[in-house]
Amino acid sequence: MQADRDQQCQPVVPGIFRASSGGQGLELVGGHCPACHRYYFPRPPRCPYCLGQVEEQGLGATGTLYTYTVVRVRPPYGLPSPYALGYVDLDGNGLRVLGLLAPESLDKLEIGMRLRLAVGQLGCDVGGAPCLRPYFEPAPPHPSQGMQPDV
Amino acid sequence: MSDVYLAGVGMIPFRVHKERILVDMAGEAAALALQDSGIDPGRVDMGFFASATTAVLYKDVTVGQNVYWQLGINRIPIFNVENACTSGSTGIYLACNAIAAGQAEVAMVVGGEKMCVPEMGLLNSGATELDTQLGLVTPASFAMRAARHMAEFGTTLEQMAAVAVKNRRHAALNPMAQFSKPISAEDVLASPPIADPLTRLQCCPIADGAAAVVLCSSRVAKETAGALRVRAWAYCTGDYQNPQDMARWGTDYRTCAKAYELAGLKPGDLDLVECHDAFTIAEILHYEALGLCEPGQGGRLAAEGQTALGGPIPVNPSGGLLSRGHPPGATGLAQVWELAVQLRHQAGPRQVPGASVGLAHCMGGDKDGDSKSCTVIILTN
Numbered sequence: 001m002q003a004d005r006d007q008q009c010q011p012v013v014p015g016i017f018r019a020s021s022g023g024q025g026l027e028l029v030g031g032h033c034p035a036c037h038r039y040y041f042p043r044p045p046r047c048p049y050c051l052g053q054v055e056e057q058g059l060g061a062t063g064t065l066y067t068y069t070v071v072r073v074r075p076p077y078g079l080p081s082p083y084a085l086g087y088v089d090l091d092g093n094g095l096r097v098l099g100l101l102a103p104e105s106l107d108k109l110e111i112g113m114r115l116r117l118a119v120g121q122l123g124c125d126v127g128g129a130p131c132l133r134p135y136f137e138p139a140p141p142h143p144s145q146g147m148q149p150d151v
Numbered sequence: 152m153s154d155v156y157l158a159g160v161g162m163i164p165f166r167v168h169k170e171r172i173l174v175d176m177a178g179e180a181a182a183l184a185l186q187d188s189g190i191d192p193g194r195v196d197m198g199f200f201a202s203a204t205t206a207v208l209y210k211d212v213t214v215g216q217n218v219y220w221q222l223g224i225n226r227i228p229i230f231n232v233e234n235a236c237t238s239g240s241t242g243i244y245l246a247c248n249a250i251a252a253g254q255a256e257v258a259m260v261v262g263g264e265k266m267c268v269p270e271m272g273l274l275n276s277g278a279t280e281l282d283t284q285l286g287l288v289t290p291a292s293f294a295m296r297a298a299r300h301m302a303e304f305g306t307t308l309e310q311m312a313a314v315a316v317k318n319r320r321h322a323a324l325n326p327m328a329q330f331s332k333p334i335s336a337e338d339v340l341a342s343p344p345i346a347d348p349l350t351r352l353q354c355c356p357i358a359d360g361a362a363a364v365v366l367c368s369s370r371v372a373k374e375t376a377g378a379l380r381v382r383a384w385a386y387c388t389g390d391y392q393n394p395q396d397m398a399r400w401g402t403d404y405r406t407c408a409k410a411y412e413l414a415g416l417k418p419g420d421l422d423l424v425e426c427h428d429a430f431t432i433a434e435i436l437h438y439e440a441l442g443l444c445e446p447g448q449g450g451r452l453a454a455e456g457q458t459a460l461g462g463p464i465p466v467n468p469s470g471g472l473l474s475r476g477h478p479p480g481a482t483g484l485a486q487v488w489e490l491a492v493q494l495r496h497q498a499g500p501r502q503v504p505g506a507s508v509g510l511a512h513c514m515g516g517d518k519d520g521d522s523k524s525c526t527v528i529i530l531t532n
Contacts, residue, residue, distance in 0.1 A: 012284050012285070016281065039393075040393075042281050048391075066299065066394075066397070067295040067296070067298045067299035067302070067397055068295060068298060069294035069298060069346045069347050069348075070346070070347045071286070071288065071290070071291050071294075071345075071346045072343075072344040072345060072346065072347070073288070073290070073346070076283075077284065077286065079286050085285070085286055085287060085291050085295070087295060087397065089394065094393075094394065095393055095394065096393055096394030096395065096520065098281075098282050098285055098520070100285055100286055111298065111302045123286070125284075126278065126284065133285065
């Protein structure tokens with residue numbers, strides 16, 4: 001059911017994540033300037049440093065929580081109440097990006113924890129239609145082991 | 152370049168002004184400022200009007216011309232300024248530039264907001280921005296700075312609460328403050344949660360209100376009793392570099408350093424500061440950017456009472472945004488209003504003894520974990 005609903009929903013903003021059919025290989029999508037070697041999320045129309053073209057660039061799906069908050073006032077865009085936001089230091093590209101944090105993880109959040117990207121129907125778009133948003137959920141401490149967190 | 156002087160200030164109390172419209176509130180504040188300056192309205196040769204929400208809430212534009220018309224000021228160049236929470240102080244920056252460049256002898260800045268209406272939600276970074284669509288609201292930005300500051304420096308909830316308690320204690324001495332009932336640290340921490348760790352009493356309320364200032368050249372200042380010298384006006388936008396250090400706000404540090412350089416002054420020369428305490432953690436971050444303490448020591452500075460009236464460097468003797476409320480178009484002007492009253496030694500029970508150097512600091516907007524604008528203005532008597 002959840003999967004059916006998700007398939008009908010559109011991303012809140014097009015082009016900010018991608019996954020192959022079946023949900024494998026989910027990752028954030030941003031940009032990379034080949035001249036300046038800078039990464040961006042989201043992808044800007046041109047590189048603000050050299051005004052050159054920015055290539056589409058996969059930014060991976062894992063990172064570390066830099067800081068976070070649980071928002072307890074009336075949420076915008078039909079997000080759950082309360083909901084959590086954090087800045088996440090992505091692995092491999094040095095970017096620190098804003099992201100929603102999994103609604104079921106609110107009491108497990110801790111600066112420095114490992115996170116991985118997920119996508120699901122979360123709130124509505126600007127027009128009020130249910131939509132897909134990327135969010136981060138707790139991940140195992142060692143990404144290479146591929147284990148579930150034991151919390 | 153001409154030196155720039157502050158000749159007069161005017162302000163109406165910030166409240167929920169349910170029965171009033173913006174143009175009348177702003178006109179009253181402007182008339183008070185003119186009266187305070189003793190300068191004839193006919194000598195004003197440039198005008199600025201600052202408001203952050205009017206175009207969004209009322210679809211009303213070029214409001215400044217309506218405000219200045221009430222004062223019989225027309226024909227001259229009038230500019231409408233929107234710059235989020237620094238709208239008012241950005242107006243001052245522009246007016247100072249105009250006078251310094253010889254484009255105006257007398258320039259006015261009027262700012263106001265009529266925002267206590269149901270359509271006004273929480274401030275955000277702009278509806279078309281990805282951050283906003285991912286759920287970022289302004290209190291959340293500051294809550295995340297607070298969480299990081301606590302993790303890196305050991306800043307405590309009690310230290311943050313001390314900022315709110317101190318500013319409210321100051322407000323009890325200020326008839327212009329909206330909220331003047333004393334509060335305890337326990338009250339602050341037990342107030343409803345907004346965005347963890349920030350509670351309601353750590354977040355400034357919105358308000359309706361207006362304020363105005365009259366600025367002039369040194370030539371006009373010679374005829375104006377009690378004019379104060381504007382020693383520096385600095386304005387920086389963010390650098391939006393990724394990653395941003397959310398516990399050491401680069402744009403804040405950069406703007407403060409620029410203002411000190413322009414004024415030829417250092418933190419130890421200040422007698423008082425009005426800073427942008429939109430949230431308790433913000434005031435702590437600003438102490439550090441202003442060089443009132445070492446990075447990471449802002450919480451301790453507040454808890455030790457060093458920024459309270461009677462301490463070595465009183466911050467927000469007016470009670471700040473936390474007690475006054477925050478109509479963005481008027482806030483930067485209200486800060487300068489307080490500096491003027493203090494530097495003229497007319498602040499009554501909240502007077503900083505012998506005050507001769509005052510600094511007003513304002514910050515606004517949010518982009519990519521950075522601020523879109525930061526202004527610092529330094530006045531001397």
